[in-house]
Amino acid sequence: MNRVLPADARDAYHDFRVRSLGRIPSALERLIYIASTRDYNSGVYQHEGLAGRFGAEASASALEYAHWEVFQAVSSMSLRRLTEELHKYMNSSREEPTAFLNTWQRLEPYRVAIPLRADATIAELFVSNVKIALAVLRHRLPERRDRPPAALPPPSPVPQSPLRFRS
């Protein structure tokens, strides 16, 4: 880090790590949070609080480095761990799991989490692993949904209403 970040950006990076990233429990959430500070058109990172304290340029460099670092951590996770992280993230999003999986599998919003300077193979591995993790979560989904709700008994194979009319 010392080689790639100037001193002011290093201070901004440490501040961002402690104050912002330290409060986010999972690496995947940290990655998505940092990616959300990047402008889609310019690719420049913006964070008002950090820019106010350290300047826009130092803040952008710090965020860019933090993004790259967190991305390295997430993309080197095993598939098992990434699936767990994605599961936690899905639950924390408060969306219906089916809706969440549909959106993530169709729109692939996780692609915007890739930093500009990411190694090409690592970036592909990340996308591929998220795809597989989503497929695993979808595969697990029916198991939870197959359980009948406690309030409703399983349907009886014998029709009930004709008997009631007869009596």
Place this chain on the structure above:
Amino acid sequence: MEYVLVLTALGGIALFLVFFLRSTREAREEYQGAGMGSGVDDCWSDEGRGSSAAVLGVFSSEDQQFVAEEGDQQVTALFRRERRRLAQRWIERQKCEAAGIMRRHREASRSAADLKPSSEVTLFLRYGKVRVMFEFLALSVWLVGPEGLRGLAESANTVFRGIQSAKALSGDKRGVSY
């Protein structure tokens, strides 16, 4: 009878070669189409950590075990397809980078006054070894998938890194990834 057997064997070999070459060509075209082969200096990751991490991930048997535990055929098929594709693309990328290093070295050598024949021969032999190893790896991935081939991939990657470091020592910084 023997004539038929020989013809069948030859046909099988021809088909095998066609499918294998087609598979590697597709990976190369995908790699070039993605526009990712243009720059080697677009990464903070020096000392080849990015490439090594990629090898660990793509050729991981731990991930395969996890997918097998899930016991879903669709997920398993997706995993196999994805890993095979990633491995082929990584191999093509390494081959292209190695070829790029040699091309830049040839260009630099034309104007160099202090060429050492022994260093040149060593570099050429290493390049040949890298090519052979990556071709063998590509064939193995195509036949059995990347799982279980991590050792071979790491060996090939080490030889590839050897070319890069040899170039770095020779002072031709243009051919070295950062």
